[in-house]
Amino acid sequence: MLMELPASFDPYRAATANEVIKNQFDSQGLERLKQSVLSIGDEPLQVELEFSTDITGRSYLKGKVALLVELECQRCLQGKPYPLTAYLDLVLLRHEGQVEKYEGESEPVVIEDDGLDLKTLIEDELILALPIIAMHDEDCQPWQAEAEPEISKAEAEPERENPFAMLAQLKKD
Ligand SMILES: [Zn+2]
Secondary structure (H helix, E strand, O other): OOOOOOOOEOHHHHHHOOOEEEEEEOOOOOHHHHHHOOEOOOOOEEEEEEEEEOOOOOEEEEEEEEEEEEEEOOOOOOEEEEEEEEEEEEEEEOOHHHHHHOOOOOEEEEOOOOOEOHHHHHHHHHHHOOOOOOOOOOOHHHHHHHOOOHHHHHHHOOOOOOHHHHHHHHHHO
C-alpha cells in the first residue's frame, strides 16, 4: 500500500538540505479532489518536488504532481480520462509581512515553523489545476458509434465450408 503525503512536514529543513521528493503516493485520501471530479480511480499520485534555498536564504518548493482523474464531459455527460497535472513554483515565507516585501516570480505561501501540511497543499494545487470545462476532444457520440464494427465485420466474412458437411457428402457417394 502506498504512503499518504505527510500532513506535517518541515519545509525549511528540507530546503536547507535540498531535499527531493520523487515518489508515488496514495491518492485515495484526497477527499476534496474526489468531490471535484467524477472519479479518481486507483492510480497513484505522481510526485516530483524539489526544496531549495537561494543565496538570500529564502526557501522554495518547486515541481509537479500528476494524477489521472475522470472528469464529466459537459457535452455527453460521460466520463473522460484526464491527466491532471499541477506545477508548483512556491516561495515559502514565515509570515505575512514577508509576502509584501517579496518581489520574485514564485508564488508566496506563508508557512510557519511548525510545519507544512503537504497533503492539503498538494490537494489545493490539484483542484486549482482542474479545467473549468471538460469535454471530449472530438464529437462524443460518433466516436462511440464507430467503436462497434464487430457486426459488419462478421457479415463481411465469407462463410467457410463445414468440413463435416463435406464428410457427409463423401459418405453419400
Ligand atoms: Zn463527451
